[in-house]
Amino acid sequence: MSSRTTISRITAIGGLSTAVLLAATACGAGGPAATSGSAASTVNVLVEAGGHAELTGVAEQCKKDTGVSANFVELPYDGMFNRLSSEFSSGNVSFDVAALDSVWLPSFKDAVQPIDELFTDEAKKDIFPALVKEANVDGHFIGMPAWTNAEIILYRKDLFDDAKNKAEFKAKYGYDLAAPTTWKQYQDISEFFTKDGMYGTDVKGGVETEWLAHVLQAGSPMVLDENNNVVIDNAAHKDALDFYTSLVKSAPPGAAQVDWAAAQNLFNQGKTAMTRFWAHAYRQIPKDSPVAGKVGAAPMIGGSAGVAGVPGPWYLSVPKATKNSDAAKKFIKCAYDHNDLGIESSLGLASRISAFEKYQDKPGYESFKPLIETLKGQATATRPATAKWQQIVDTALVPMLQKAVAGGDSATLLAAAKKQIQDLLK
Amino acid sequence: MSTADTPINDRFAAEAVAYRPRHAGVVSAILATGTKTSGATAGAAPTGAMPAEPAMPTPAASGTGRPRRRNHHAEGLEAGKRTTRILLWIVLAAAMVLYGFPFLYLLFTSFKTPIDTIAVPPTILPKEWTLENYANALGRNGVLASFINSAQTAVISTLLSLVLAVPAAYGITRYKTPSGRVFIMAALVTRMVPPVAIGIPLASMMATAGLADTPIALSIAHTTISLPLSIWLMSSFFEAVPNDLEEAATVDGCSRLGALWRVVIPVVSGGIAVTAIFAFLASWNEFLFALLMTAIRSQTTPVVIANFQTQFGLDWGSMTALAAVYSIPVILLTLLLQRKIVAGMTLGAVKG
Numbered sequence: 001m002s003s004r005t006t007i008s009r010i011t012a013i014g015g016l017s018t019a020v021l022l023a024a025t026a027c028g029a030g031g032p033a034a035t036s037g038s039a040a041s042t043v044n045v046l047v048e049a050g051g052h053a054e055l056t057g058v059a060e061q062c063k064k065d066t067g068v069s070a071n072f073v074e075l076p077y078d079g080m081f082n083r084l085s086s087e088f089s090s091g092n093v094s095f096d097v098a099a100l101d102s103v104w105l106p107s108f109k110d111a112v113q114p115i116d117e118l119f120t121d122e123a124k125k126d127i128f129p130a131l132v133k134e135a136n137v138d139g140h141f142i143g144m145p146a147w148t149n150a151e152i153i154l155y156r157k158d159l160f161d162d163a164k165n166k167a168e169f170k171a172k173y174g175y176d177l178a179a180p181t182t183w184k185q186y187q188d189i190s191e192f193f194t195k196d197g198m199y200g201t202d203v204k205g206g207v208e209t210e211w212l213a214h215v216l217q218a219g220s221p222m223v224l225d226e227n228n229n230v231v232i233d234n235a236a237h238k239d240a241l242d243f244y245t246s247l248v249k250s251a252p253p254g255a256a257q258v259d260w261a262a263a264q265n266l267f268n269q270g271k272t273a274m275t276r277f278w279a280h281a282y283r284q285i286p287k288d289s290p291v292a293g294k295v296g297a298a299p300m301i302g303g304s305a306g307v308a309g310v311p312g313p314w315y316l317s318v319p320k321a322t323k324n325s326d327a328a329k330k331f332i333k334c335a336y337d338h339n340d341l342g343i344e345s346s347l348g349l350a351s352r353i354s355a356f357e358k359y360q361d362k363p364g365y366e367s368f369k370p371l372i373e374t375l376k377g378q379a380t381a382t383r384p385a386t387a388k389w390q391q392i393v394d395t396a397l398v399p400m401l402q403k404a405v406a407g408g409d410s411a412t413l414l415a416a417a418k419k420q421i422q423d424l425l426k
Numbered sequence: 427m428s429t430a431d432t433p434i435n436d437r438f439a440a441e442a443v444a445y446r447p448r449h450a451g452v453v454s455a456i457l458a459t460g461t462k463t464s465g466a467t468a469g470a471a472p473t474g475a476m477p478a479e480p481a482m483p484t485p486a487a488s489g490t491g492r493p494r495r496r497n498h499h500a501e502g503l504e505a506g507k508r509t510t511r512i513l514l515w516i517v518l519a520a521a522m523v524l525y526g527f528p529f530l531y532l533l534f535t536s537f538k539t540p541i542d543t544i545a546v547p548p549t550i551l552p553k554e555w556t557l558e559n560y561a562n563a564l565g566r567n568g569v570l571a572s573f574i575n576s577a578q579t580a581v582i583s584t585l586l587s588l589v590l591a592v593p594a595a596y597g598i599t600r601y602k603t604p605s606g607r608v609f610i611m612a613a614l615v616t617r618m619v620p621p622v623a624i625g626i627p628l629a630s631m632m633a634t635a636g637l638a639d640t641p642i643a644l645s646i647a648h649t650t651i652s653l654p655l656s657i658w659l660m661s662s663f664f665e666a667v668p669n670d671l672e673e674a675a676t677v678d679g680c681s682r683l684g685a686l687w688r689v690v691i692p693v694v695s696g697g698i699a700v701t702a703i704f705a706f707l708a709s710w711n712e713f714l715f716a717l718l719m720t721a722i723r724s725q726t727t728p729v730v731i732a733n734f735q736t737q738f739g740l741d742w743g744s745m746t747a748l749a750a751v752y753s754i755p756v757i758l759l760t761l762l763l764q765r766k767i768v769a770g771m772t773l774g775a776v777k778g
Contacts, residue, residue, distance in 0.1 A: 049735075050735060050736025076717070076732035079732070085626070089630070090629070261740055265544040271546055286539075310576075
């Protein structure tokens with residue numbers, strides 16, 4: 001009997017709860033509906049979690065200037081591509097503006113609107129040339145750069161300024177110890193600091209961008225030429241790979257598994273004297289890190305073609321399926337006009353040259369000059385504009401790099417990767 | 427008494443004591459049973475003073491030392507039980523460490539300072555304890571709303587699963603029709619398809635139905651995960667309830683539905699609790715559908731937790747702090763329903 005009573009009570013409570021929940025469910029706890037075009041003066045902005053802070057200041061300013069307010073939908077990076085694919089393919093989007101990683105632009109070029117009117121001559125002069133080129137797909141500008149990044153050199157200034165180190169280095173290598181500018185210097189300095197439980201640098205087998213920057217420095221386009229021919233087996237790619245793997249002896253063991261997070265940890269823990277890393281990391285060194293306040297920044301090293309890096313920009317785009325295009329474009333214009341507001345955020349990046357230049361001499365922003373120099377580098381170029389790029393990275397480039405840093409023959413590995421990429425592009 | 431004259435159990439006992447095999451506890455248990463059956467013989471045996479414990483008693487000595495043998499049997503049994511118990515505790519402790527360590531590590535990490543969370547090599551305990559990660563995680567925009575959304579979604583999904591699974595499982599087990607058997611197998615098909623394969627079409631369907639970014643849409647999606655498991659679980663619980671119970675209720679004037687409601691459901695309430703908790707957990711921790719189907723108003727906490735990993739870095743401290751807080755409700759729920767769960771788990775075991 002008691003069981004029956006309990007069950008009756010549970011059922012009654014359950015029924016009531018269901019009714020309440022079903023009634024409440026029409027409006028979840030998060031706020032207003034995320035339906036595109038729900039209100040002409042409100043835009044829903046889909047953004048990767050790390051980029052949200054970049055646009056918060058812009059959103060506030062935009063509301064003041066134009067009356068357009070923004071609701072942000074934050075998603076983790078790994079899931080954002082799936083979400084975008086899902087909504088674009090259904091033709092029913094829940095956002096009016098999307099922040100897109102540069103490598104996604106070719107995949108979504110048919111799902112987003114041209115925003116040519118925002119790319120005035122003045123705007124094109126104030127955006128890094130590589131980004132202007134990348135934003136233009138099939139003759140139309142489809143994304144406005146919101147912020148960009150590039151790899152620069154972060155080094156232990158305290159170790160480089162140490163008199164004993166300076167003297168020993170000069171005695172051994174015949175030139176002064178300073179932030180490296182060439183491959184040879186990077187090799188020497190890495191070797192020099194690999195002692196007493198410390199390593200000169202890291203080698204990242206788990207990511208491809210750094211090796212690709214060396215390919216640009218060696219004077220070749222990355223992986224594909226302008227006609228989409230696979231050129232991964234040319235001399236520049238081999239030189240870059242040989243240089244990359246030559247650093248393994250001066251790097252912590254397990255290079256094949258080292259990715260961005262691992263390399264950043266190693267540097268922030270004081271285990272490596274130098275790292276080639278995205279510029280934003282300079283401002284993200286934890287205050288309680290043993291290297292806090294002891295880090296210097298320099299432009300990315302150069303090869304025979306000079307200094308070069310691979311930019312990592314994010315673009316703001318307007319989906320074709322939104323009913324709120326005007327407000328969406330107003331928001332993007334705001335984001336361009338007040339681009340420097342992103343620099344005050346935790347990520348601390350922008351996309352306009354003038355925005356970086358405004359802050360470059362301020363204390364705490366020492367990474368900006370090297371970043372500007374790297375992004376303006378003659379050989380600096382964005383990744384090939386192919387929808388299959390991520391597939392090429394995941395199935396050919398990263399596995400090839402992992403085998404190379406583990407001791408594989410570079411020529412053989414590059415030849416195998418070429419065949420694999422050709423098959424992917426068929 | 428010669429060895430040949432000794433009752434078979436006694437001889438067996440003597441050999442067992444002499445050899446002290448590894449499975450002494452088991453052997454002792456067998457012997458204990460054996461000596462009981464030869465009680466009369468044991469009673470007739472001499473009860474002289476016990477010699478000083480020989481390490482290897484001879485057959486002759488064993489033939490004359492019945493009480494000592496019985497003591498040995500008792501000691502062997504006790505020692506065996508002790509050994510088994512110790513072994514069980516070791517296995518249990520190892521299993522607890524294996525399963526519990528990741529959670530403990532998560533918990534400790536949530537109290538670490540930023541540099542401590544990324545220490546190379548990693549440390550288990552924080553060097554310096556801090557609550558900063560909890561303040562950061564809980565102070566983040568949308569966290570409270572995401573908790574409410576998670577609870578709302580999980581409750582609706584659990585109720586939907588139970589409302590659909592209980593009658594389905596009852597019908598399948600009681601009527602045993604061929605279509606029922608096909609149905610129960612077909613129910614598993616959704617479990618065989620990778621969630622991402624149905625996630626994207628489901629998201630499109632919900633958007634078309636005007637349910638985009640609502641907890642009800644996500645609950646329906648979660649029900650596709652929990653319903654097959656719920657039907658199978660409930661079927662096994664209904665199988666354990668004898669038909670006689672229902673027949674008796676029918677004789678007493680109950681209708682079929684009345685018998686189900688008044689007799690069968692109370693009997694399987696433990697099973698319902700087990701099914702409910704599995705359905706709740708499936709929804710509470712689900713990530714992929716939540717990622718594809720929620721945005722501003724219905725985003726659940728697993729997505730918010732994942733947002734601490736960005737392409738620019740990973741905020742381990744805040745991520746682990748929020749994960750620790752998020753696991754509290756399910757731990758409490760499990761403890762609250764522990765008795766029902768155990769009862770439910772053993773319900774199928776008494777089927778006979």
